[in-house]
Amino acid sequence: MLAEDKKFAVLIDADNVSARYIKYIMDEISNYGVATYKRIYGDWTKPNAGSWKEILLENSITPVQQYGYTVGKNATDSAMIIDAMDILYSNHVDGFCIVSSDSDFTKLASRLRESGMLIVGMGEKKTPKPFIAACNQFKYLDVLASTSENTQSIKTSKKTDSSSNSSKSKKTDDEEEKGMTDINVIKAAIIKMINESDSENQSINMAELGNRLAKRYPDFDVRNYGDTKLSRFLKKMEFLKIESDKSEGNSIWVSLKSDEDIEPIKTPTIVSKKGKNHYKKK
Structure with missing residues (x-):
């Protein structure tokens, strides 16, 4: 129906x-x-x-x-x-x-x-x-x-x-006291769902992920965390990789980033100029 x-x-x-x-x-x-x-x-x-x-x-x-x-x-x-x-x-x-x-x-x-x-x-x-x-x-x-x-x-x-x-961020503690599911609980659940996925590339369809989160946590709604769309909500999580698959009607798949996908942290190098130390990013 x-x-x-x-x-x-x-x-x-x-x-x-x-x-x-x-x-x-x-x-x-x-x-x-x-x-x-x-x-x-x-x-x-x-x-x-x-x-x-x-x-x-x-x-x-x-x-x-x-x-x-x-x-x-x-x-x-x-x-x-x-x-x-x-x-x-x-x-x-x-x-x-x-x-x-x-x-x-x-x-x-x-x-x-x-x-x-x-x-x-x-x-x-x-x-x-x-x-x-x-x-x-x-x-x-x-x-x-x-x-x-x-x-x-x-x-x-x-x-x-x-x-x-x-x-x-100031409201987070107050919201937790009132019962709203904490964002860290949601993140942990997402990681667990992806790890338990049966797909070859260890990924899960975004729509299915959203449905499973809603079933697991009745109060799950991306608007609770400042977003209006599930895709934007997930893209803010640095540990997730979001990809579209046009062969399946432009469906979106979510997986965990590998070490190669994570950008290395840029560390500053010291450049000496006229006795003064200047910092320059690599």
């Missing part, structure tokens, strides 16, 4: 999702299929619920009223879970998009996945790891938002790029 033919139920926990993410949620799920169910759960009698009205109307999302019957208990979670199971047994969808940063939906995601559903989770980087692992794919909403904003901005200079890269 083609991606555009897959039917999804999009269920959003309004208690854990900001209204500013709605556009990114709907745009992202369109990459997987068609959203046939679009529901958002919360207590719409609260004063701050008014800000949602226009956003929900623009995206044709059905608000589901759920009163908080008891202080300290989240009735929204129960309503979402009941609806999800009803939709599952209707046999009208191929997958679910569960939007929340709450670990309470971990069991629901696991149960739906056991029934053969494709589960796409969405939440902020603070989302607990168990919920992320229970999904087939997990997308960080804050990353989707920042990527979209960067795409709309004008091309930046190298100076701006270097400063943004340094700010990203």
Whole structure:
């Protein structure tokens, strides 16, 4: 079944999702299929619920009223879970998009996945790891938002790029604490996959590599690491060799660089001039 033919139920926990993410949620799920169910759960009698009205109307999302019957208990979670199971047994969808940063939906995601559903989770980087692992794919909403904003901005200079890269490095420790798969874990997995490849030249097709990484790490998305394309993401890794094969429809293959492929480090030589030492690269 083609991606555009897959039917999804999009269920959003309004208690854990900001209204500013709605556009990114709907745009992202369109990459997987068609959203046939679009529901958002919360207590719409609260004063701050008014800000949602226009956003929900623009995206044709059905608000589901759920009163908080008891202080300290989240009735929204129960309503979402009941609806999800009803939709599952209707046999009208191929997958679910569960939007929340709450670990309470971990069991629901696991149960739906056991029934053969494709589960796409969405939440902020603070989302607990168990919920992320229970999904087939997990997308960080804050990353989707920042990527979209960067795409709309004008091309930046190298100076701006270097400063943004340094700010990203400062965020690394913080992101690790919140559960995002560390880039070094991804690198180690890539090396292992290539080494285990059955091909004659010890290489792996780039598309297959991307699919295997996504299956192994549900939150794997090159946008999490500052890129928009898998090819650009891989080319930044100095230990990888990227080659295209026109005989197979311009497919791209990824392998590990050999010693001959690695450029030697240029060391400076000392050139003496009028009693002063000058350095010159070889």
